[in-house]
Amino acid sequence: xxxxxxxxxxxxxxxxxxxxxxxxxxxxxxxxxxxxxxxxxxxxxxxxxxxxxxxxxxxxxxxxxxxxxxxxxxxxxxxxxxxxxxxxxxxxxxxxxxxxxxxxxxxxxxxxxxxxxxxxxxxxxxxxxxxxxxxxxxxxxxxxxxxxxxxxxxxxxxxxxxxxxxxxxxxxxxxxxxxxxxxxxxxxxxxxxxxxxxxxxxxxxxxxxxxxxxxxxxxxxxx
Amino acid sequence: xxxxxxxxxxxxxxxxxxxxxxxxxxxxxxxxxxxxxxxxxxxxxxxxxxxxxxxxxxxxxxxxxxxxxxxxxxxxxxxxxxxxxxxxxxxxxxxxxxxxxxxxxxxxxxxxxxxxxxxxxxxxxxxxxxxxxxxxxxxxxxxxxxxxxxxxxxxxxxxxxxxxxxxxxxxxxxxxxxxxxxxxxxxxxxxxxxxxxxxxxxxxxxxxxxxxxxxxxxxxxxxxxxxxxxxxxxxxxxxxxxxxxxxxxxxxxxx
Numbered sequence: 001x002x003x004x005x006x007x008x009x010x011x012x013x014x015x016x017x018x019x020x021x022x023x024x025x026x027x028x029x030x031x032x033x034x035x036x037x038x039x040x041x042x043x044x045x046x047x048x049x050x051x052x053x054x055x056x057x058x059x060x061x062x063x064x065x066x067x068x069x070x071x072x073x074x075x076x077x078x079x080x081x082x083x084x085x086x087x088x089x090x091x092x093x094x095x096x097x098x099x100x101x102x103x104x105x106x107x108x109x110x111x112x113x114x115x116x117x118x119x120x121x122x123x124x125x126x127x128x129x130x131x132x133x134x135x136x137x138x139x140x141x142x143x144x145x146x147x148x149x150x151x152x153x154x155x156x157x158x159x160x161x162x163x164x165x166x167x168x169x170x171x172x173x174x175x176x177x178x179x180x181x182x183x184x185x186x187x188x189x190x191x192x193x194x195x196x197x198x199x200x201x202x203x204x205x206x207x208x209x210x211x212x213x214x215x216x217x218x219x220x221x222x223x
Numbered sequence: 224x225x226x227x228x229x230x231x232x233x234x235x236x237x238x239x240x241x242x243x244x245x246x247x248x249x250x251x252x253x254x255x256x257x258x259x260x261x262x263x264x265x266x267x268x269x270x271x272x273x274x275x276x277x278x279x280x281x282x283x284x285x286x287x288x289x290x291x292x293x294x295x296x297x298x299x300x301x302x303x304x305x306x307x308x309x310x311x312x313x314x315x316x317x318x319x320x321x322x323x324x325x326x327x328x329x330x331x332x333x334x335x336x337x338x339x340x341x342x343x344x345x346x347x348x349x350x351x352x353x354x355x356x357x358x359x360x361x362x363x364x365x366x367x368x369x370x371x372x373x374x375x376x377x378x379x380x381x382x383x384x385x386x387x388x389x390x391x392x393x394x395x396x397x398x399x400x401x402x403x404x405x406x407x408x409x410x411x412x413x414x415x416x417x418x419x420x421x422x423x424x425x426x427x428x429x430x431x432x433x434x435x436x437x438x439x440x441x442x443x444x445x446x447x448x449x450x451x452x453x454x455x456x457x458x459x460x461x462x463x464x465x466x467x468x469x470x471x472x473x474x475x476x477x478x
Contacts, residue, residue: 125283126323126382130337130389131313140336144327 012192015183019196022179026204029093029175030162033100037161038154040101041108048113059109066106072167075099079171092173096165104161111153115146155212159205166201176200234259234294234393234424235280241288242275242448249275250286251448259392262425264435264456267445268471273428276445277395280426281315282308294392313341316386320398322378324370324385330357331366334385342389349388356384360414376407380414387418394418396427432476436460444468 047059079095119142127137169178180197184190235257242250249272257263267273278284280293285302294314296307325333334356335349357363360380370378379399386394400408412434419425419438429435435442435456442459444452452465463469
C-alpha cells in the first residue's frame with residue numbers, strides 16, 4: 001500500500017505564531033519554579049547533611065515524597081486538591097510554579113548534598129586549622145567549590161523541569177502544549193503542530209545547554 | 224635553640240591521652256610536652272597513630288580520655304569546648320600531606336583568607352604579609368596563579384606560607400613530603416629547615432629520617448599508639464634503647 005500522507009511544512013511553520021504565546025508561560029513556570037526550587041534545594045540539601053537529626057529527618061521525608069511521586073499527580077493535587085483544604089481556588093499559573101518548585105526542589109536538594117559532600121575532607125580540615133569557624137569554612141571554602149560542581153547537574157534539572165511544564169496543559173495553563181492543543185482543535189494538523197511544539201522545546205533546552213557549556217568552557221565549572 | 228627557651232612553660236602538654244576509633248585503641252596514655260622553640264619529630268610505622276597524635280593538638284581529631292593544654296587553652300575529651308578549640312586553631316598552624324590548598328582561590332587569596340576573615344586585618348596588610356611570606360618560601364612570582372598551576376613542591380610551600388600568615392606560635396606538619404615527587408622533597412624540607420632555624424616551635428610527623436636527625440631537638444618513636452622511645456636524635460638513631468625502635472629503624476634505614 002502506498003503511503004499517501006504528506007508532512008505539510010506550510011502547516012508546520014504556519015502554526016508557529018499560534019504557539020509562540022505559550023513560550024512566555026513555559027518560561028515563566030519553568031524558571032519561576034526553578035528559582036524557588038533552588039532556594040528549597042539549598043535549604044533542604046543542607047538540612048539533609050546537618051548533624052542534627054531534627055533537621056535531617058524532615059529533609060529526607062520531603063525529598064523522598066516529592067521525588068517518589070509523579071509530578072503530574074503533584075500538580076493535580078495542588079490545583080484540584082489543595083483548594084479543598086484552603087477553601088479557595090488556586091490559579092493554574094501558581095499551581096504550575098508551585099509544582100515545579102517543590103518537585104525540582106527535591107532533586108536539587110540531592111544535587112546540593114552531593115556537591116557539598118564531594119568536596120574533600122581536607123578542605124574543611126585546612127580551613128578549620130587556619131582558625132576559620134565552621135560557618136566561614138563553609139561559606140568561603142566549601143560552598144564556592146561545591147557550587148561549581150553543582151552547575152552541570154543543576155543544568156540537567158533545569159532541562160527536565162522545562163519539559164515537565166508540558167504536563168501542566170492538563171490544568172489549562174496556556175503553555176506550549178496547551179497552545180498546540182487549542183490550535184489543533186481547529187486545524188486537525190496534529191502531526192505538524194506537535195512536531196513544531198517539540199522543536200520549540202528543543203530550542204529552549206538547547207539554548208540552556210549551550211549556555212551551560214559556555215560556562216564550563218570559561219572554567220567556571222568543575223575543578 | 225637556647226637553654227632559656229627550653230626552660231620556659233611548655234606550649235603543648237598532653238596528659239594520659241587516649242583515643243579510640245571504634246574498638247581500635249589508637250593512642251594509649253600519651254604524655255607529651257613541647258616547649259617553645261623546640262622542634263619535635265614524630266616517627267613510626269604507618270598506622271602507628273603518629274598523625275592522629277598531632278591532629279589531636281588542633282582538634283581535628285577528638286579524643287576520649289586525658290587532656291591537652293595548648294598555649295594555655297584546655298582541650299577536653301569528646302571535642303567539647305569549642306571556644307578554646309577555635310582559639311587554639313588561630314595559634315597553631317598545620318601543613319598537610321595532601322597540601323589541601325583551596326583550588327578555587329589564587330595563591331595570594333589562599334594565604335590572605337584566614338588573616339582577613341579570622342584576624343580581621345586590612346586587605347592591604349594581609350596582602351603585604353602574603354607577599355613577604357611567599358617571598359620567603361620562594362614563590363612570590365606565582366602569587367596570582369591557581370594551586371593547580373603549581374608543582375607539588377610549590378603547592379606545599381604555599382600551604383606553609385598560608386599557615387604562617389596567621390602568625391602561629393606552633394606549627395604542625397603531617398607528613399609534609401610524603402605526597403611529593405622525590406625531586407621536590409628538598410625544597411619543602413629547606414623551607415622547614417629555615418623555619419626551624421628562626422625558632423619556630425614545630426611538631427613534625429615524617430618519614431625523612433635524615434631530616435629528622437638534622438633538625439630535631441627531640442625524636443619520638445610511636446609504636447602501636449604508644450610512645451616507645453623519646454630522645455635526642457643522635458641517641459634515637461645511633462643507640463636506640465628500645466627493641467621496637469631498633470626494629471623500626473632497621474627496617475626504614477636499610478634501603
